[in-house]
Amino acid sequence: MKTKILTMAAVMIMAVVTTKNTYANVNNNNNEEVSTVLKNISKINKIELHGNVELFVSDGTADQVKVYNKYYAESALVQSQNGVLRISSYKNEKLVVWVTAADLHNISAYDNAEVKTFGRLASLELEVNLYNTASAALNLEGYKATINVNDNAKANLTGSVNDYNLNYTQPQNVIHTNFVAVTASKSQIPAKTKANEIAGL
Structure with a gap:
């Protein structure tokens, strides 16, 4: 015993x-884990992403930008000018950035960038533009949301808004089954062709 x-x-x-x-x-x-809080960045109303970037975005009373992955040791660019925060990185490893914004109105993502909300993103009016193979997983709450899903980009939307406008190139690339809107409009964007691209030059 x-x-x-x-x-x-x-x-x-x-x-x-x-x-x-x-x-x-x-x-x-x-x-x-290495992270850097960038100073002297405020009044962010638009975010632009280029390259291999993973953005987490959340609401807050004050704007803050926190960059991970040894930011200063990598060939990455994070700059703010006239309310526009531009983030780009073309390394194989994703550059991870967390942005807290008090008055965000626009997010544009290009290349292989990813956008994810941390919690529910509340905005009176928000426009999201996705290009190339960019993707977004957004939990939204607000009055108006305009989502433009171009090329082979993808969007997964949850939450609720009053007025919802969706423009897409490929309907299968947009998931919004858990997204509620009082009024909604949807339209398909013609896919770009080589002839169109040459004509635009």
Whole structure:
């Protein structure tokens, strides 16, 4: 009986020690994760993404830009001018950026960029433009949302708005089954052809 009690006590002590070690390792990994909060960026009303960028966007009372992945060691560009925040990176590894904005009205994503909301993004009026193979997973709440899904871009929308305008090139690339709108309009954008591209030059 004493042996069983001692064995159980030893197992409990080992479990506690293992749990503490795991927790310490998780903390160490988080501490080693490199991130940079960019100063002097405010009044963001538009975000432009180019290249291999993963953007998390959320509401907040003050604007803040937090860049991960050893930002200063990579060939990435994050700049703000006249309310427009431009983020671009063409490395193989995605540049991860978290933007908190108080008054965001427009997001445009090109190339292989990804946009994801962190929580529900509340905006009185928001326009989202997706090009190339960019993608967006957006949980929205607001009065008006205009979503333009061009080329082979993809959008997954949830939440609710009063007025919803959708323009798309490929209908199968837009998922909005869990998205509620009081009024909605949808139209298909003609796919670009080589002849159209040459004519536009």
